[in-house]
Amino acid sequence: xxxxxxxxxxxxxxxxxxxxEGISLGIGDDAALIKSHAGQTLAISIDTLNEGIHFPxxxxxxxxxxxxxxxxxxxxxxxxxxxVWFTLxxxxxxxxxxxxxxxxxxxxEIADKxxxxxxxxxxxxxxxxxxxQIAGQLNNEQAMxxxxxxxxxxxxxxxxxxxxxxxxxxxxxxxxxxxxxxxLFSRLNRPIPRxxxxxxxxxxxxxxxxISDGLFADLGHILKLSNVGAQVKLYQLPLSTQAQTLLLKxxxxxxxxxxxxxxxxLCFCIPKDKQAQLETLSSNFECNITHIGxxxxxxxxxxxxxxGNLVSDFIQGFDHxxxxx
Amino acid sequence: xxxxxxxxxxxxxxxxxxxxEGISLGIGDDAALIKSHAGQTLAISIDTLNEGIHFPxxxxxxxxxxxxxxxxxxxxxxxxxxxVWFTLxxxxxxxxxxxxxxxxxxxxEIADKxxxxxxxxxxxxxxxxxxxQIAGQLNNEQAMxxxxxxxxxxxxxxxxxxxxxxxxxxxxxxxxxxxxxxxLFSRLNRPIPRxxxxxxxxxxxxxxxxISDGLFADLGHILKLSNVGAQVKLYQLPLSTQAQTLLLKxxxxxxxxxxxxxxxxLCFCIPKDKQAQLETLSSNFECNITHIGxxxxxxxxxxxxxxGNLVSDFIQGFDHxxxxx
Numbered sequence: 001x002x003x004x005x006x007x008x009x010x011x012x013x014x015x016x017x018x019x020x021e022g023i024s025l026g027i028g029d030d031a032a033l034i035k036s037h038a039g040q041t042l043a044i045s046i047d048t049l050n051e052g053i054h055f056p057x058x059x060x061x062x063x064x065x066x067x068x069x070x071x072x073x074x075x076x077x078x079x080x081x082x083x084v085w086f087t088l089x090x091x092x093x094x095x096x097x098x099x100x101x102x103x104x105x106x107x108x109e110i111a112d113k114x115x116x117x118x119x120x121x122x123x124x125x126x127x128x129x130x131x132x133q134i135a136g137q138l139n140n141e142q143a144m145x146x147x148x149x150x151x152x153x154x155x156x157x158x159x160x161x162x163x164x165x166x167x168x169x170x171x172x173x174x175x176x177x178x179x180x181x182x183x184l185f186s187r188l189n190r191p192i193p194r195x196x197x198x199x200x201x202x203x204x205x206x207x208x209x210x211i212s213d214g215l216f217a218d219l220g221h222i223l224k225l226s227n228v229g230a231q232v233k234l235y236q237l238p239l240s241t242q243a244q245t246l247l248l249k250x251x252x253x254x255x256x257x258x259x260x261x262x263x264x265x266l267c268f269c270i271p272k273d274k275q276a277q278l279e280t281l282s283s284n285f286e287c288n289i290t291h292i293g294x295x296x297x298x299x300x301x302x303x304x305x306x307x308g309n310l311v312s313d314f315i316q317g318f319d320h321x322x323x324x325x
Numbered sequence: 326x327x328x329x330x331x332x333x334x335x336x337x338x339x340x341x342x343x344x345x346e347g348i349s350l351g352i353g354d355d356a357a358l359i360k361s362h363a364g365q366t367l368a369i370s371i372d373t374l375n376e377g378i379h380f381p382x383x384x385x386x387x388x389x390x391x392x393x394x395x396x397x398x399x400x401x402x403x404x405x406x407x408x409v410w411f412t413l414x415x416x417x418x419x420x421x422x423x424x425x426x427x428x429x430x431x432x433x434e435i436a437d438k439x440x441x442x443x444x445x446x447x448x449x450x451x452x453x454x455x456x457x458q459i460a461g462q463l464n465n466e467q468a469m470x471x472x473x474x475x476x477x478x479x480x481x482x483x484x485x486x487x488x489x490x491x492x493x494x495x496x497x498x499x500x501x502x503x504x505x506x507x508x509l510f511s512r513l514n515r516p517i518p519r520x521x522x523x524x525x526x527x528x529x530x531x532x533x534x535x536i537s538d539g540l541f542a543d544l545g546h547i548l549k550l551s552n553v554g555a556q557v558k559l560y561q562l563p564l565s566t567q568a569q570t571l572l573l574k575x576x577x578x579x580x581x582x583x584x585x586x587x588x589x590x591l592c593f594c595i596p597k598d599k600q601a602q603l604e605t606l607s608s609n610f611e612c613n614i615t616h617i618g619x620x621x622x623x624x625x626x627x628x629x630x631x632x633g634n635l636v637s638d639f640i641q642g643f644d645h646x647x648x649x650x
Binding site for chain 2: 024025028029030031032033034035036037038039040041042043044045046047048050052053054075076078079081085087088089091119120121122124125126127129131133136138141143145146147208209210225
């Protein structure tokens with residue numbers, strides 16, 4: 001069993017060869033060396049996952065590695081950037097061969113899939129914690145910021161909302177072994193970073209964020225930084241059929257759809273005159289996108305029911321919605 | 326007291342204005358945006374400090390912040406790079422206003438001193454852990470690698486060795502309140518990153534590493550990656566007067582000088598024909614540099630005493646040395 005940091009790095013993490021163009025030096029020295037192209041703009045993001053906080057104790061090494069990289073890939077998606085390289089800081093209570101092997105295999109599987117290269121890292125002793133910093137490249141220096149939304153822009157989300165939060169909420173309930181919860185747990189543990197969609201909409205979206213803290217919290221960041229408000233049509237929020245089935249039994253959990261994080265879908269704003277362009281683009285998207293509302297000058301985040309009336313009680317609003325499906 | 330991540334970031338960490346040229350977007354979005362110069366080469370390094378592993382429980386927030394950034398600055402020094410920007414992943418058991426204030430003040434004090442900009446981060450709940458990823462810029466794309474040493478190169482170190490390890494070793498001893506240990510603890514908690522020296526020697530050094538794991542372990546990395554050996558003159562190893570005083574009383578700790586890490590001095594190799602240039606440069610250095618040995622073709626790390634004899638027992642070798650001072 002390898003015990004030193006150097007053994008661990010060499011055996012498990014120094015395996016992406018040949019290296020991508022521009023990476024003059026990868027793992028193994030005091031720093032990696034990365035050559036920039038002229039005028040290149042890098043998007044830089046860092047995220048930590050701690051055991052017991054961001055994932056339950058005893059989550060598999062594969063799922064941890066997957067999610068640690070994906071939450072960072074999702075940040076790149078939200079900026080419209082192409083992921084290029086990342087660094088890994090891994091704190092482990094005790095180096096275990098099996099755990100490291102499984103972790104590294106999963107990490108490189110997702111890294112290879114998204115063509116992103118591990119260039120360096122730090123492996124050290126401590127409570128289980130994974131920090132990844134990722135760098136992405138932007139075409140034409142253009143990024144989708146949280147601050148770019150304008151009154152009249154149309155609000156969209158990718159995929160479905162609330163699946164991951166429902167999985168967590170139902171973990172200890174009777175329903176925890178149903179087909180529905182199995183699906184929801186796959187959404188919690190294996191969210192899909194919407195990297196391609198982010199790149200595709202970068203030239204037409206006015207603002208974008210990935211939904212890590214829940215639709216309302218994250219859309220709220222766009223509204224605050226853009227100094228605008230929004231009207232969201234509750235009845236349009238996209239739910240998976242599995243979530244719908246379970247919400248009918250667990251009406252007390254309706255608000256996970258707007259408050260639940262961890263789905264890593266994108267929420268983005270499109271100027272009205274670009275909607276046709278979005279429709280064309282979306283035929284190639286890996287998942288559905290759903291039009292959920294509009295940016296307003298109200299400075300508030302308002303919810304509407306099907307009749308266009310303001311809904312003040314989320315639970316009530318969702319009640320109406322879910323039963324209609 | 327701020328409780329949310331956004332409050333914490335806004336109140337404590339979003340304070341370096343105006344931002345450095347090239348940083349198009351700093352803290353506050355899904356990613357920071359950084360514009361590269363044409364042909365620029367970035368040196369990238371990441372390091373984690375965990376409570377109870379890399380610093381004792383109850384270390385002050387100021388010292389933790391200082392060291393978390395300095396260990397990364399030291400990696401830049403070892404590559405000969407100019408630090409440019411960094412990201413911070415901070416896990417905290419419980420956000421405390423006083424702790425955060427002290428941590429941030431110390432972090433920005435050292436960041437400002439070395440002209441390096443915090444561009445993004447992640448603040449989250451978990452056992453106390455600080456991960457910083459730093460990026461530095463290289464002039465002429467030249468970096469000092471661990472793999473560049475050649476037979477005949479002369480080996481040097483900056484500053485003095487073993488101070489930090491002696492501080493830790495003597496922490497619970499009678500001597501722990503002496504002037505000497507106060508000095509040694511300042512070396513442990515406030516190591517000086519040799520950034521300027523790293524930049525100055527970059528064009529003449531064949532190899533360089535920062536001493537984080539102890540002289541012999543770190544010089545060993547150079548030897549292994551350069552496929553060479555070395556002879557080190559034990560009697561030349563630079564000790565602080567404080568370390569010398571304490572080592573006379575604690576002869577059992579002699580080997581901390583070669584095995585003790587955490588000093589963050591540089592160990593580097595200079596071709597013989599560049600020694601005169603180094604002498605000239607060194608008059609402007611912030612600390613002494615000491616010639617400690619030579620790269621050989623033996624593939625081993627050998628120690629010599631004053632008579633040029635091989636020393637097989639470190640303690641014995643040091644015994645001779647310290648008493649001679």
